[in-house]
Amino acid sequence: MARMPVQFRLNGSDRAVFVEPAETLLGTIRRGLGDFAPKFGCGQGTCGVCTVLVDGEPRLGCLTLSVTCEGRSIETASGLADGPTLHPLQAAFMEHFAAQCGFCTPGMLMAAKALLDRNPDPTRVEVVEAIAGNICRCTGYEPIINAILAAAQQRGARRA
Amino acid sequence: MTRHHGRGMASINYPIGMNLGGDPSQALVHANPDGKFTVALSAIDLGQGMKQVSRQIAAETLGVPIEDVYVDTADSDTGPHDMGSFASRGTHRVGNAVIVAAKEARGVLLEAAAEELEVNAEDLVTDGKGNIHVRGAASKTITVKAASQAAQFKQGKTIAGRGIFLIPLSNVSPETGEMSPVTAYAHACLVVDLEVCDETGDVKVNRMTSAYELGRALNPKMVEQQLVGGAWMGMSHALYETPEPYYPNPEHGGRDYNEYLMPGPGDIAPHDIAVLERPAPDGPFGGKGPGEMCANPVLPAVANAIFNAIGVRIDTLPITPEKILRALKAQGGARPQVRRA
Numbered sequence: 025m026a027r028m029p030v031q032f033r034l035n036g037s038d039r040a041v042f043v044e045p046a047e048t049l050l051g052t053i054r055r056g057l058g059d060f061a062p063k064f065g066c067g068q069g070t071c072g073v074c075t076v077l078v079d080g081e082p083r084l085g086c087l088t089l090s091v092t093c094e095g096r097s098i099e100t101a102s103g104l105a106d107g108p109t110l111h112p113l114q115a116a117f118m119e120h121f122a123a124q125c126g127f128c129t130p131g132m133l134m135a136a137k138a139l140l141d142r143n144p145d146p147t148r149v150e151v152v153e154a155i156a157g158n159i160c161r162c163t164g165y166e167p168i169i170n171a172i173l174a175a176a177q178q179r180g181a182r183r184a
Numbered sequence: 185m186t187r188h189h190g191r192g193m194a195s196i197n198y199p200i201g202m203n204l205g206g207d208p209s210q211a212l213v214h215a216n217p218d219g220k221f222t223v224a225l226s227a228i229d230l231g232q233g234m235k236q237v238s239r240q241i242a243a244e245t246l247g248v249p250i251e252d253v254y255v256d257t258a259d260s261d262t263g264p265h266d267m268g269s270f271a272s273r274g275t276h277r278v279g280n281a282v283i284v285a286a287k288e289a290r291g292v293l294l295e296a297a298a299e300e301l302e303v304n305a306e307d308l309v310t311d312g313k314g315n316i317h318v319r320g321a322a323s324k325t326i327t328v329k330a331a332s333q334a335a336q337f338k339q340g341k342t343i344a345g346r347g348i349f350l351i352p353l354s355n356v357s358p359e360t361g362e363m364s365p366v367t368a369y370a371h372a373c374l375v376v377d378l379e380v381c382d383e384t385g386d387v388k389v390n391r392m393t394s395a396y397e398l399g400r401a402l403n404p405k406m407v408e409q410q411l412v413g414g415a416w417m418g419m420s421h422a423l424y425e426t427p428e429p430y431y432p433n434p435e436h437g438g439r440d441y442n443e444y445l446m447p448g449p450g451d452i453a454p455h456d457i458a459v460l461e462r463p464a465p466d467g468p469f470g471g472k473g474p475g476e477m478c479a480n481p482v483l484p485a486v487a488n489a490i491f492n493a494i495g496v497r498i499d500t501l502p503i504t505p506e507k508i509l510r511a512l513k514a515q516g517g518a519r520p521q522v523r524r525a
Contacts, residue, residue, distance in 0.1 A: 066441040121409040124231030152449045162231050164416030165449040167409060 032093045034059065035103025043090040050074045050085030053100060061101040061130045065159075072158030075131035076100050082138040084157075101130035104137070113137060116175035117168070124162030131158050136172045146176055185383035188520050189390075190493025194484035195373040198477035199366035200464075201273035201351070208350040209277040210264035213242060213285040215293060215343035217336045219314065219329025220252040223285070226263035227278045232475070233406040234274045240402060241279045241468050245286035246293070247310025248328055264346075272475025275402065276368055277349050279468030285347030292343045296335035297326050368464045370472045371397040374415070374481035380493045382518045385505030387423055387490065392455040394481070399464040399472030407474055411457050414478020419453070420446050421479060422486040426502050495519030 027042040034057060041056045053059050053076065062085050065073035074085035077099040104111035113136050116122070123129045132155055139146055139154035146154070151172045152165075160168060201207045212224040223242045229235040235255045243250040256263070266278065291305075297316040298305035301324055309319045310328070317325035335341040354364040374394040380387050392415055401407040424445045430437035438444055463470020483501060491497050495518060496511035512518060 068440060068442060070441040121405055124409065124413060126231065155449050159446060159448065161417070161446075162413045163409065164413040164455075165452050166412050166416075166455070169449060 028091055030090050030094050032095060033097040035099055041090075045089075045091060047090045048086055049076065049078075049083070049088040049090045049093055049098070052090040053085060053098070056090075059100055059102050062134075063127055063130060065127070070159070071128075071131075072135065072155075073128050073131040075134045075158060077134055077138055080138065080141055082135050082157075099134065099137070101133045104133060111137075112175045112178050113140070113172065116171040116178065120167050120171035120174060122163060122167040122171040128158055128160040132160065132168055136175070139172070140176055140179065144176060145180055146173070148173065185381060186518065187379045187381050187388075188493040188518055189377070189379050189523075190489040190491070190520070191375060191377050191523060192485045192488025192490070192492050193373065193375045194481040194488060196371065196477060196481045198272065198370045198372065198475075198480065200271075200276045200368040200370060200472045200475070201366055202271045203351075203354055203363070203365040204267075206350040206353045207267055207271075207273060207277060208348055209266045209273070209281045211238075211278065211281040211285040211347040212264050213246070213282070213289040213345045213347070215289065215328075215332045215335070217333055219248075219327065219332040220254065221246060221248065221286075221289070223253060223255045223282060224263045225255065225257045225278060225282075226260045226266035227274055228258045228269040230269060232269070232274065232410060233403060234269060234278065236406060237275050237402050237471070237473075238278060238282050241282045242286045243312075244469065245283050246290050247312055249312065249314055252314065252328070264348075272370070272473055272477060274475070275471045275473030276399075276464075276467055279402075279471060280349035280466070281347040283347065283468050284349065285345040288345030288347070289343055290345070292335070292341060292345070293328065293331055296339055296341050296343060297328075297331040299339055300326050300331060300334050367466050368399070368472050370399065370474070370477055372477055372481050374485045376482065376485040376489045378486065378489045378493065380490055380508060380518075382494060382512055385508035385512070387486075387503065387505070387508070389419055389423070389451075389453040389486070391453055392419075392482070392485075394455065395458040395460060396474060396477070397460040397462055398474050398477075399467045400461050400470035401459055402469060402471040404459070407459060408457065410474045411459070411478050412455060414474065414476075415455050415482055416447065416452060418479035418482025419451075419486065421501060422483045423447070423502050423504070426504065428504070429506060492521045492523060493518075495521055 031040045062076050063073040065071035067086050069084045069087045075082050076085045079096050135155050151169050238255045239253045243253045294305040294308045307318050314328050335343050356363045377391040378389045427438045464472045
């Protein structure tokens with residue numbers, strides 16, 4: 025089939041790319057645009073390592089067709105840091121040892137960002153629900169949950 | 185429908201490393217002309233902290249700031265031989281090899297510094313901040329960087345060290361079967377509190393309480409991280425992960441991650457951990473390392489807690505709701521066991 029043109033914003037930059045009609049957003053971001061932050065895990069929407077934000081909402085990159093992203097704004101973990109300054113979530117993940125092998129981290133960060141953007145002061149249960157679609161093999165989740173709560177608290181302190 | 189509460193415990197002795205071929209690890213350490221050090225290993229850091237712990241051990245032994253040590257791992261083409269990252273052997277085996285290599289490199293570093301300062305190498309000490317000076321005479325000093333550059337460009341010396349750690353192979357006595365498979369054991373005890381639903385077979389872990397003795401915790405935060413994560417994995421092995429069931433035959437088994445269950449962030453239980461530090465005589469700075477033992481005690485403790493809750497002994501893993509319901513049916517219902525407070 026003929027390749028199709030798609031334009032969207034990726035971490036604030038306008039990008040245009042030709043995609044196969046059945047190409048996934050994850051494939052386009054990684055192979056087409058060279059942003060390797062979102063990972064390919066199960067490829068069937070079970071593990072969450074491919075989580076990216078589409079217009080601020082968490083989406084599974086492996087199950088999202090690129091052609092549905094025309095005109096949208098995509099965020100990946102590559103766009104979190106501001107130059108050398110880490111995003112509060114990234115800093116909190118480091119501070120709280122929320123990564124071991126690190127493979128789930130880009131997906132966890134984006135699921136967490138979506139949560140904090142819409143709910144700056146989440147409860148522990150809300151944090152658990154927000155990352156319920158993301159599997160981590162190493163940490164036992166506890167450090168990740170603590171990191172997200174700490175990042176929320178830190179953001180709150182800065183606003184106050 | 186009743187949810188029966190149960191408590192189970194397990195204690196383990198866990199061998200660090202193995203007895204195959206002496207289980208050797210090697211390390212190479214060398215200084216660069218900027219006074220910083222590279223540690224070359226073939227050991228692999230897959231998130232457990234091999235790089236960090238090797239870096240701490242090298243910096244401590246060399247007497248230089250930790251920022252000045254770079255650890256290069258996991259290239260078996262260029263690194264010295266290593267048996268690998270398994271058997272919870274990394275900290276103990278690799279750490280000891282790094283100490284040997286770093287000691288040799290430190291010796292050459294001090295010789296180079298001694299030549300520049302025109303003193304005896306035996307009289308030199310490091311301050312851990314990148315300086316070398318004469319013991320008791322801090323003004324007679326040279327930086328590690330200057331000494332490294334002098335060795336490289338003036339004296340023609342290689343500031344480098346080779347290290348290997350090998351425990352001689354222990355053969356099995358043909359008469360008694362006796363052998364000494366390892367030199368260091370770590371220990372743990374873990375208590376699980378859970379509840380079992382006698383209608384659905386569902387098990388919910390409510391709390392884990394544990395004590396781990398693993399030598400000196402060379403990096404306490406990373407030890408805690410491994411223990412928290414490992415206990416979760418133990419819970420996953422005990423209750424969740426299996427390609428079963430497959431009815432009526434294996435062709436109908438699970439085929440992918442959708443059908444392979446692991447506990448998610450909503451299934452974790454609070455875990456109180458006490459780390460007991462008893463430095464191991466042959467460990468690097470007394471360390472043994474947690475490794476696999478983070479997960480091991482959880483499995484028998486869960487099985488014991490289920491017995492305590494409903495009186496059935498399940499001896500195959502994982503303990504799925506199906507196995508619990510079949511066992512309850514065979515037993516004619518739950519028989520909660522005595523529970524001490």
